[in-house]
Amino acid sequence: MTMQNNAPTEPGDQGLDWHKAADVGQLDEGQVATCPAGLKTVALTKLHGRYGAVDNRCPHQGGPLGQGTLENDQIRCPWHGFDFDPFTGEAAGGPDFNVATYPVEEREDGIYVGIPPCGPVRRTVSDVLVETMTNWGVDTVFGMVGHSNLGFAEALHRAETAGKMRYFGIRHEGAASFAAAAYGKLTGRPAACFGIAGPGSTNLLTGLYDAKSDRAPVLAISGNVESAVAGKGAFQDIDLLAAFADVAVYSAMVRANSDHAELMTLAVKHAILERGVGHVVLPDEVQVLDADDQKASGPEGRMPDLRVAPPAAPLAQALERIESATRPVVIVGAGAKFDMPAIVELAERLQAPVLTTFKAKGQIADEHPLACGALGRSGTPVASWMMNKADLLVVFGASFSNHTGISPYKPVIQIDTDPLALGRFGPVTVPVLGDTGVTCSALLQGLRRNPALADQRGEVAERWAVWRAEKARRAAKRPTGGVAPATIFQELSRLVPADAVVTVDVGNHAYSFGRYFETKQQAVLMSGYLGSIGFGFPAAMGAWAAAPDRAIVAVTGDGGFGQYLAEFTTAVKYGMKITHVLLNNGELGKISQEQRGSEYEVWQTSLNNPDFAAYARDCGGYGRRVTDPAELSSAIAEALDHPGPALVEVLTDPRSY
Incomplete structure (x- = not known):
């Protein structure tokens, strides 16, 4: 084998790792090419029968020298025309612009470049942010890696390699936010979606509005342009805090001197507690700042017990209304998803049909003798029939939107954890603020049934028989x-x-x-x-x-x-x-x-x-x-x-x- 260039200006050739960068004959005489050498990328040149390797990154604005041309025995940067000696790395613009060179050996099986061993991995701001995410249980990310989020992507890569999280690279950022929203709807826990500055982040917005509308926790992470050019109309420079202001319950820019872990904690905490979108914006240069002395954050001591009991007065009013009803029905929305056993027990005690909103379809099996299917435009005639016959509607975790079809003419007890959801579209008879499961258990404890309470199971079965016969005819x-x-x-x-x-x-x-x-x-x-x-x-x-x-x-x-x-x-x-x-x-x-x-x-x-x-x-x-x-x-x-x-x-x- 033959050494093909002068000793490198830096670093020395002792203790190098040698990597095959090209095949023999791959480069023509007078050609420069971008070639990988381990994790390093070099501009490899064949000139006058010799090989030279210099750092591929132009020190001006990072232009890829290997994509340039050889002119007058100099590598010309394809972006701005800076010239570099392919063997010494000397810049025509002066020593402040010199690039590092690396030794080259031509061997029988290829052209090898000697690269210094990688030093210890630096812990960065991005590592602190990712560690905080995973401490909070955010272990799933959907996104697209790009030029303004590479530092954070590398931290995600390290976390995935350590088995602390999973990353799924998608084809369009809108799919990433829809996937994260669905994850939150199913589990009640946030996943993350991830994009670059400008269009990568704006592509997330539709899926994030879906999460906002359906009260699903999601963490959104935006790469951003460097702080030095932000607000000046630079490439892909938009005001992401303004763009996300309406969709997010929390949105923050992570800056060099921020409390980085705390900002990520606040984003995740808001997403969980407010069941919405937590958003962080990461300027390109901040992502890679050293953070060896910073600690990640986590949920310990930061989260309340949300299973709050209802106030006594509205609970008593609700029990009084239930005691006076002879044909009550129970209506469940998606907000009752995680408390169905208690709700079904209440319905069974009252012999009350259970109707769901379309979003809550499947929260009770249709084979249950009290189940009536979904209400509304996408619902069954069984559900609408039983609601129309009811003298009281007991509603858990539903929003009463116009598509749901809950009758506004019936007495309504509405139970919800969100005070703004109570009576959102009009007054209800008894609004009850409390955790769905806790409130349902309290209703069960104080329940007194009307002696004239109707057993509606037979009627439910009759209506299903009629509807199933019609379905079979259509099928x-x-x-x-x-x-x-x-x-x-x-x-x-x-x-x-x-x-x-x-x-x-x-x-x-x-x-x-x-x-x-x-x-x-x-x-x-x-x-x-x-x-x-x-x-x-x-x-x-x-x-x-x-x-x-x-x-x-x-x-x-x-x-x-x-x-x-x-x-x-x-x-x-x-x-x-x-x-x-x-x-x-x-x-x-x-x-x-x-x-x-x-x-x-x-x-x-x-x-x-x-x-x-x-x-x-x-x-x-x-x-x-x-x-x-x-x-x-x-x-x-x-x-x-x-x-x-x-x-x-x-x-x-x-x-x-």
Whole structure:
């Protein structure tokens, strides 16, 4: 082997690690190229039969010298034209701009460059922030690494290598925030989403508004331009604190002299306690500042017990109302998700039907003798019938939005942990502020039933018999344009595992899901109040990260999946076992329906779709297209058994609901 250049100016060649940077013959005479040498990147030159290696980074603004040209035996920086000697590293602009050189050896199997061993890893501000995140239990991050978040990304890399967190690199930041929102909805704990300055962070906003609307805890992390150019209109420079002001319950810029751990603690704490978005902005240069003397923070001594009992007076009023009712019903929203055993016990004591909002679908199994399915536009006639017959509504953790369909003409006891949720859309008879589970237990302890209390279980069973007969009639139909939605959800009701997590997108398929799918103990996630199309598949990725041992089923339309279909490759990359059932009607069917309902012509709702099943196969997953109802059961069963991402594309008629 032959040493090919002069001794380096720095560092010396003793104790070097030698790395193969190029193959023999890879560089032509008079060529400079960017080549990796371990973790170092060098500009490798072949000139006059000799090889030279200098640091690839121009000291002016970091331009990649290996992408430059050789002119007059000098490397010319491609960004600003600075010239450097390829063997000595001397700069034409003077010694202040000289770059380091490294020894080169030409060996039989390649061109090797000697690099000094890496020194001990410096602990940075980013490490302090990541350690604080993981101390708070934030161990899952969805995001995209880019030029203004590299320092923080390296800290995430170190934490993942140490087994303290998991990182999922997505194709679009909107998918990252939807996935994090779904994680928070399912678990009540925050995951993080991560982007660069400018568009990387603004792409997060839709998913973060979904988290805000549905009260899901999420941590959002934004890289940012260097502080020296912020506010001057530099590349990708926007005011991220202003951009996130409406969506976040907490947003802070991390500066050089900040209490870094405390700012991250406040972001996570706000996300958990206020069930919203905590946001931190990290200027590029701050991410890599030394922080050897800084301690990470954590939740010890920082979190209250939130299981607060209701005041005595409204509790007594609620008990008095319940005692006087003969046909009470219980309505549960998503805010009651983690307290269902106590609520079901109360309903059983009162022999009261249990109705859910659409967001709360699945919180009680439809096979329970008191369960009536969901209320509202996506609900069952069983639920609306029993509500209309009721003389008292006892409502836990629901917001009374206009889509929910809770009757404003009935006496209402509303129980919620959020004082602003009580009577939000109009007065209720008895507003009760308290933790849902604690309040329900207090109601059980003081419960006195009306002697004339009706046993409504028989009526619930009768209404289900009528509705199931109608569903079976619709499922037996064979529309010319494909498979009837009632048929699809009949099969899904039968085949989806009882403990699955089902994520539902926005569109006609969601209405059909609400009407026809009968739940067992499945958890159902959706973009509830924001109603954002595109939620379904990214949400399934978040659900898989939160509960990889449960079956994860995404139900979407062609319009929704089309917005994030590249994320199927993300699911393949990470081996996410997601079963995706896609109802393809070739258009934005819900919008077409609304246009007809408004007596407009149907306009600009058609879609030019690919073969989604073939696309799934091209991405490395399972894909099968179904046009015949007879094939539906086997296709869904195969997809559920597939060890990775699987897509069943079912062609449907846009006029079939």
